[in-house]
Amino acid sequence: MNSAAQRHVPVLGRQAIEMLKPRDGGSYIDATFGGGGYSRAILETAGTRVVGIDRDRSAIMAGFDLVDRSGGRLILVEDRFSNLAEICAAQGISAADGVVMDVGVSSMQLDQADRGFSFRLGGPLDMRMGHDGPTAADVIAKASEADLANIIYIFGEERHSRAVARAIVAARKEAPIATTRALADIVAKVVRSKPGEIHPATRTFQALRIFVNEELDELHLALSAAERVLKPGGRLVAVSFHSLEDRIVKNFLVERSKAGGGSRHLPEVAQAAPSFHILTKRPVTPDDAETTANPRARSAKLRAAERTEAPAHRAAALPAWPTLADVMRGG
Structure with missing residues (x-):
């Protein structure tokens, strides 16, 4: 079979799956399906069920062969990964065993001149993932x-x-x-x-x-959605490729893993119980062999955490930076 989904090897793929720890019968969300590398690896564990999400229709279409080969264990959904909680509900998944996400533009998108992502390839100035x-x-x-x-x-x-x-x-x-x-x-x-x-x-x-593509807002929303859908003991694995993304993932996990307790000089302030236990005290990065084989991997960082039994925290407001809607209407 020659589909992109079969060929694709995700950056830090082995480490991501090791952190995710797929188990027989578990339900998993591949929040950024792309070339299907994570989904294919998860499906190697017998009895797993995977919902793959991607806003790029071409990625979904390229994954149809993997859907056929999965025997009904892989479902693909064309949507933004910020909607993963609603997608899980629509697929009858009340609590997931794991969520994995590879944030940012894919190599396949970069290598298609007509998508307009790369200044090295002549093409229309498009850049839309969807x-x-x-x-x-x-x-x-x-x-x-x-x-x-x-x-x-x-x-x-x-x-x-x-x-x-x-x-x-x-x-x-x-x-x-x-x-x-x-x-x-x-x-x-x-x-x-x-x-x-x-x-x-x-x-x-x-x-x-x-x-x-409103990527950073999408990431904020997707992390909060993953927190809501993961069951106790479920794992979140996120791979990012630049400092802005990694900072959002790091800050989210640090905030969600904080233990309660206020200052001895101030009245006790009620604080939500930790909803995650961080598994990566330092981000996992590619080794020399991977960066030699794929130079685009050199900036990748993987962070992972395990869901506790505490309720999900209230989602924080999105940062007050320029929005696509405001700019396009001249606001």
């Missing part, structure tokens, strides 16, 4: 200079965000910025890089991709 909503070109055309600067600074951690935003606004007055090459050339004129450093457009492209 097939609806505004494209990166739409954001570039609509956002104010101030919004562009904020987006590029917050989600790309680009120090030259104001200069990049000015250059984009100036260029779009001359002609629409509709391709990856056009945007990369604009950024390269104001962000300089030395030989051996990352491409000048790397952080700007990262920022737009995260913003267009």
Whole structure:
């Protein structure tokens, strides 16, 4: 069989499955199905049931053969992983034994020029993981200079965000910025890089991709949803690829694993009991062999935790950063 789902080997895949500890008869959520690597590994344990979620229709379609081979143990759902609690309920899963998520853009998406994720491949400036909503070109055309600067600074951690935003606004007055090459050339004129450093457009492209797909909001929501669906003893495994994602996962698990107790100088404040026990005191990272075989793995970090018997905590408010809806309506 030649499907992408059969070929795909996820970053830190072995370590992720070891942390997940699939057991016979368990129900698992592959929250970012992608090429199906995690799902395929989980299904190797007899009697497991997997619900695979992906907002990318092409990933779902590529996984149909794996569905057929699973004998009814794999169900694929085209949706955002922030909706995993509702998806579990719709599939009759009241409590899951494990949730695994590989956050961010997939190698398959990066390698498809027509998806517009990579400045190294000429293509339309799209960047959508799904097939609806505004494209990166739409954001570039609509956002104010101030919004562009904020987006590029917050989600790309680009120090030259104001200069990049000015250059984009100036260029779009001359002609629409509709391709990856056009945007990369604009950024390269104001962000300089030395030989051996990352491409000048790397952080700007990262920022737009995260913003267009609302990736960080999705991650916040997905972590809270996983907390609600996991049964006591169930495990959450998250692999992230840059500091923004890893910080969200780390802070979520630290907050959810805190024991109660207030300051001796202040009145006791009621605090929710820990809902997770952290399994990775330090993040698991790829070894030299994996990074040599797959250079994209070099920044990956895996964090894992086990669900306690305590009730799920109340979900925190999302950070007050620019939103896609506000920017597109000029708010």
